[in-house]
Amino acid sequence: MLVLGIESSCDETAASIVEDGRFILSNVVSSQETIHAPYGGVVPEIASRHHLISLMPVIRAAIEPVGDPSAIDVIAVTNGPGLVGSLLVGIQGAKTLAWVWGKKLVAVNHLEAHLRAPFTGYPAAPPPLPPRRHLSLLVSGGHTILFLVDGDRREIIGATRDDAAGEAFDKVAKMLGLGYPGGRVIDQLSHQGDPHRYRLPRGLHKRGGLDFSFSGLKTAVLQLIGTLGDAVTEEIPNICASFQEAVVDSLVSKTAEALTTHAVDAVVMAGGVAANGGLRKAMESLCHARGIDFLVPPVPLCTDNAAMVASLGYELACSGAFSGSDLNAFSSSLWSRRGELRHPRGR
């Protein structure tokens, strides 16, 4: 089954064709990063307008490798969470194409789609199948959630109580005048800095169960910047490295704690922050030491893309979870603590 995935929840317009939920035949991403950079963050109105310009060229480029639309079986589109104006552009495009081409439509939750990325890959290097029992750490711009997955069952065992890890990266980058988006820049600058130069707080260290907290760390960086005054400029690589070390330490130590109470075969990591070099290395070492697998997508599949949307779309299509022309966008996602997702998929 060939699924065309469409993603427009934030500042990436993306389209992808995935075969049988696993094999990527095309993956096209048009980023608006440089357009929003001067504003220090995504401007929703500008984002929607650019999705409108990019959507059809991106879809056309994604379809090219399969020849023509007749080869596509299903269209999957992200309908939340995200910027409603941006989501509506993708949804309206998907609805229109589904009607014109006579295809079924599937609505996909963006966060759930991130969790599919580790099991999606190119035919030349087949992706792993989901391990039966594993921990899944979702670290994106707006969410930090640790799931215990057992077959079809998914339970939330930890989550951030305040900022998401990605949000902390973006806010600290902004404080240091490093622009938007911040994660990748901090990651790069960290290579030139000393991660032990400043001892920054690890939120909920040895308390709070498996929950995370990053707002105290963010405040500590702000205070450090104030204390350093003019000396801050030459200290930027050290601040970045010390901050990244604190985030990585928090994420890895809570995952390690979870591994002591839950016997699993693997740790799986997904979302934009999973692109972080320091985090990938530290999580790999943890899993190696515990003798379990560590599964993380290649960097381009950690950040927003439509292959993950098409991949989840395949699963939903197999279960008959189709949507109708009443499909709408929504800005935030509701997860119950037991890991159940209340996701409106339309009719």
Ligand code: KG4
């Ligand atoms: O998953 P994503 O692309 O979008 C959301 O669904 O939120 O995640 C975006 C987040 C941003 O906060 C960005 O700064 C962060 O991922 N990010 C990184 C890196 N690349 C992207 N954070 C740390 N290190 C990176 N290399």
Ligand code: ZN
């Ligand atoms: Zn995302």
